[in-house]
Amino acid sequence: MNLDYPLHLDADGRWVHTWVRQSSIKTADMCMEKWRTDIFNVVSEPLKDASELGTACHAAVEDLLNARIENQGEMSLPDMLTAFEHYWFDVVDDITVWNKFTAASGYEAGLSKLKNWYEEIYPQLNPVEVEHTFNVPLIEDEFRVVRLTGTVDLIEKDRCWDWKFPSRDYTKQAWEYHRWDVQSIAYAFATGIPDFSYAVMHPKGASRMDLVRDEEHFAWLRQKVLALCKLIESNHRGPYPLNDNGWWCSDKWCENFTRCKGATIGGT
């Protein structure tokens, strides 16, 4: 039995699903074939500028919060920016896809985003645990065992937080997040903490968006995931329906693009 494989059978003949993360559920919402090829690693993902910038920003924030939680003394803003500089320039030579930044402009953007986080978000926080990982049962019946896994950026006594470092302010579409955001539902389900906040560090500052999740949201999450599980149990070879009507269907965002839409005249 290979526990890392996204789908396998256990000793009782039940399907075991290990692919379920909030990000994989959101990918399925965009394009089913992108989801299938992602979870089975049909195409490997190169290191990209924007995602590595986000990772370096997360690491610097994590250092600052851990120092405070572990009573190692308060890190200052310059300390955090120095940590970011280390993380960013440590990875720039390995980035192969530069969609948005250069090494220098990524560095400047990171400094600005972290300054906004420090001045506008940090004073609101009472950190308890940073980078909280979870692996919890979501569905279990006679046919399958499904576990939900993930990592929460910050847990407070009564709230989960997630940091975003995007190029636009997501909070302007708050109604969409209230209606169908998966990440907040997954984290509330896994931690038992109903209150969730996004801190969004965009080019014009930092915004906060609060969401509250309950049992009705969890029932919907199970329903969404169960439908995906049944599909992949019946056929994991694909291809699945191809949804190209969105930003995600491009060589910038879909690793499967060159062997899918990019291989046809539609990709030109």
Ligand code: SF4
């Ligand atoms: S190229 Fe477009 S249609 Fe094909 S898998 Fe990617 S997102 Fe889906």
